[in-house]
Amino acid sequence: MSRIDLSAVRREAFGRWPDILAVLGLPAAALTKKNKPCPCCGGTDRFSFIDQGTGRFVCRSLDGLGGDGFALAMHWLNADFPTALRAVAGALGMAAGVAYQRTPAPAALPAPAKRDNSATIAKLWSEAHPLKAGDPATRYLANRGLVLDTMQAALRCHPALGYWHDGRRLGTFPALLAKVTSPTGEVVALHRIYLTPDGRKAHPADPATGELLDAKKLLTAREGAMRGAAIRLYEPDGGTLALAEGIETALAVRLGSSLPCWATVSAWGLANAVLPESVADVHIMADNDVSGTGQQAAKKLAKRLLDEARRVRLHIPTTPDTDWLDALNERQQQEAA
Ligand SMILES: [Zn+2]
Numbered sequence: 001m002s003r004i005d006l007s008a009v010r011r012e013a014f015g016r017w018p019d020i021l022a023v024l025g026l027p028a029a030a031l032t033k034k035n036k037p038c039p040c041c042g043g044t045d046r047f048s049f050i051d052q053g054t055g056r057f058v059c060r061s062l063d064g065l066g067g068d069g070f071a072l073a074m075h076w077l078n079a080d081f082p083t084a085l086r087a088v089a090g091a092l093g094m095a096a097g098v099a100y101q102r103t104p105a106p107a108a109l110p111a112p113a114k115r116d117n118s119a120t121i122a123k124l125w126s127e128a129h130p131l132k133a134g135d136p137a138t139r140y141l142a143n144r145g146l147v148l149d150t151m152q153a154a155l156r157c158h159p160a161l162g163y164w165h166d167g168r169r170l171g172t173f174p175a176l177l178a179k180v181t182s183p184t185g186e187v188v189a190l191h192r193i194y195l196t197p198d199g200r201k202a203h204p205a206d207p208a209t210g211e212l213l214d215a216k217k218l219l220t221a222r223e224g225a226m227r228g229a230a231i232r233l234y235e236p237d238g239g240t241l242a243l244a245e246g247i248e249t250a251l252a253v254r255l256g257s258s259l260p261c262w263a264t265v266s267a268w269g270l271a272n273a274v275l276p277e278s279v280a281d282v283h284i285m286a287d288n289d290v291s292g293t294g295q296q297a298a299k300k301l302a303k304r305l306l307d308e309a310r311r312v313r314l315h316i317p318t319t320p321d322t323d324w325l326d327a328l329n330e331r332q333q334q335e336a337a
Pocket residue numbers: 038039040041042047059060061062075
């Protein structure tokens with residue numbers, strides 16, 4: 001694949017983002033300043049397209065709360081930066097792929113090829129090994145107070161995973177991988193926590209800004225694939241299952257209560273969790289967020305599960321700004337004292 005000149009594409013794209021994004025299939029109705037559901041990830045009013053020549057947008061579900069047109073292309077295509085850059089360059093006629101048309105007739109445009117990362121997910125998963133004592137992933141969990149009773153099939157340790165940011169590889173790190181499974185049992189995403197060899201979160205610095213980058217990343221197979229999906233850490237036991245947002249929280253629930261627990265990855269994932277019919281008894285292990293996000297997601301889920309005629313118990317830690325991992329750590333400290 002020929003190298004694409006980022007600054008040339010950026011120059012060429014200036015002022016043309018609505019057309020470029022239309023070529024990529026983003027609905028034109030989404031490209032206004034008005035607050036509205038995100039065309040990429042839903043919600044009710046989290047999205048606004050500001051443009052100002054650079055394709056600037058806001059999506060309040062993203063860690064960075066938005067970005068420029070390239071970030072929007074990444075969000076829309078559910079793709080990494082190199083892929084989004086290639087798509088934008090293709091839309092501008094600067095790379096093999098979609099030919100750019102200055103005034104495209106939206107109805108006449110071919111449907112954009114749906115990006116599918118399934119092969120990458122399978123490859124990374126096959127390169128990783130089951131957790132074993134002393135590996136960076138097991139050390140990371142132990143550093144968080146999580147010494148597992150059994151090694152989970154949904155978790156693996158990757159020995160050297162590339163960290164990509166803005167089209168550059170910033171290094172390779174060991175990583176804790178978690179397999180995210182759809183309601184039908186398909187692996188639809190890989191949750192990755194980049195680590196140091198001694199089991200701390202790795203935060204590579206952005207070479208452009210010096211900003212420390214997030215240790216956690218999610219690689220999804222394709223757009224919409226996360227709906228109803230979860231990291232199935234433990235199988236439901238006698239019709240009982242607990243749900244938490246984060247992997248660490250879900251493991252803490254298991255260690256603290258013996259309940260089998262799944263991780264839904266995010267508050268959105270918790271609100272939209274889809275459970276097997278066999279699960280009759282659900283414990284929702286919410287985060288106590290100061291923002292109220294975790295609690296709202298948990299209540300939304302509780303209401304739906306009750307409508308599905310399941311027994312639901314909602315558990316929220318009493319201390320504000322804590323989750324069930326914090327609660328477990330506090331208990332462990334008291335027991336050790
Ligand atoms: Zn969004």
